[in-house]
Amino acid sequence: MIEARHVTKRYGDTVAVDDLSFSVRPGRVTGFLGPNGAGKSTTLRMILGLTAPSSGTVTVDGVPFAERRRGLRHVGALLDAQDVHGGRTAAAHLSALARGNRIPRTRVADVLEEVGLAKAAGRRIGGFSLGMRQRLGIAAALLGDPGVLLFDEPLNGLDMEGVLWVRGLFRRLAAEGRTVLFSSHMMSEIEQSAEQVLVIGRGRLLADEQLADLSRAARGGSVVTVHAADPAALAALLTGEGASVRPLSEEAVEVSGLPARRIGELALRHGLALHQLTTKASSLEDAFLELTAGSVEYAAGDGRGGAL
Numbered sequence: 486m487i488e489a490r491h492v493t494k495r496y497g498d499t500v501a502v503d504d505l506s507f508s509v510r511p512g513r514v515t516g517f518l519g520p521n522g523a524g525k526s527t528t529l530r531m532i533l534g535l536t537a538p539s540s541g542t543v544t545v546d547g548v549p550f551a552e553r554r555r556g557l558r559h560v561g562a563l564l565d566a567q568d569v570h571g572g573r574t575a576a577a578h579l580s581a582l583a584r585g586n587r588i589p590r591t592r593v594a595d596v597l598e599e600v601g602l603a604k605a606a607g608r609r610i611g612g613f614s615l616g617m618r619q620r621l622g623i624a625a626a627l628l629g630d631p632g633v634l635l636f637d638e639p640l641n642g643l644d645m646e647g648v649l650w651v652r653g654l655f656r657r658l659a660a661e662g663r664t665v666l667f668s669s670h671m672m673s674e675i676e677q678s679a680e681q682v683l684v685i686g687r688g689r690l691l692a693d694e695q696l697a698d699l700s701r702a703a704r705g706g707s708v709v710t711v712h713a714a715d716p717a718a719l720a721a722l723l724t725g726e727g728a729s730v731r732p733l734s735e736e737a738v739e740v741s742g743l744p745a746r747r748i749g750e751l752a753l754r755h756g757l758a759l760h761q762l763t764t765k766a767s768s769l770e771d772a773f774l775e776l777t778a779g780s781v782e783y784a785a786g787d788g789r790g791g792a793l
């Protein structure tokens with residue numbers, strides 16, 4: 486369990502993290518979502534004790550992480566895949582980490598196999614692609630068989646096969662009862678991989694919800710385009726049911742406030758022929774943009790954009 490309580494981090498005049506409180510529970514994958522500069526990396530660094538909060542507390546299983554000896558056995562993390570010694574081989578890099586944390590050497594071969602780098606064990610990291618470095622970073626996080634895992638933008642640089650592999654790995658780690666937290670600035674990545682989502686913007690918590698709830702809320706706000714034989718009659722019917730209806734053409738209307746299924750059922754009951762029903766896609770992305778747009782408004786006037 487990771488717990489942040491009223492955590493604030495200031496860099497001079499910049500408030501990178503602003504009174505943030507949340508809990509990340511074991512047994513499920515939690516996505517940490519926010520636009521560039523929202524404060525995700527700073528928060529992850531504070532969880533790991535690499536950056537001290539200006540105020541507030543962050544604990545892992547009740548204890549500030551910096552107070553734990555042999556930390557890798559408790560928390561595994563991938564922060565920056567590029568931050569490795571290029572002259573070392575993959576195996577030497579992991580062996581050094583294992584030594585420093587009193588982790589059995591046999592784990593090195595195990596984790597290299599796990600991330601698909603067994604054949605590259607003896608190659609220098611300097612020649613690794615970004616995707617290979619991400620895999621090596623994930624191997625380092627897994628090395629101590631920790632109960633808590635943190636990943637900063639773990640899907641960067643991975644090809645489709647790599648992305649699918651990471652998703653499967655996260656699900657398995659969570660199913661084993663571990664706490665898994667990963668950051669991304671893309672709702673689409675979170676949507677495919679996480680069950681719980683923490684959304685931050687400008688260092689503030691904007692949402693802490695199960696993805697299914699966020700999805701339901703977003704769907705409630707979705708828009709359905711309906712092509713019908715008699716759009717005027719359909720508009721009158723749906724307006725009477727509380728929907729907002731906007732004509733699009735002679736054949737089509739745009740409906741908000743009712744899901745496609747209900748529109749279809751109402752039309753059937755009143756003998757109105759429908760030719761097409763289309764719910765506007767990527768409504769979760771819209772929900773995210775709406776949430777973070779509010780955070781930009783909150784901090785308007787300092788000249789920094791909040792766009793993705």
Ligand SMILES: Nc1ncnc2c1ncn2[C@@H]1O[C@H](COP(=O)(O)OP(=O)(O)OP(=O)(O)O)[C@@H](O)[C@H]1O
Pocket residue numbers: 496499500501519520521522523524525526527528670
């Ligand atoms: N060491 C530092 N010194 C000064 N400002 C910093 C430092 N680290 C982060 N910041 C500032 O804090 C804010 C949050 O940055 P952070 O890197 O945590 O965001 P992020 O959500 O991880 O963004 P990204 O997705 O771009 O990595 C930014 O305005 C950033 O410029």
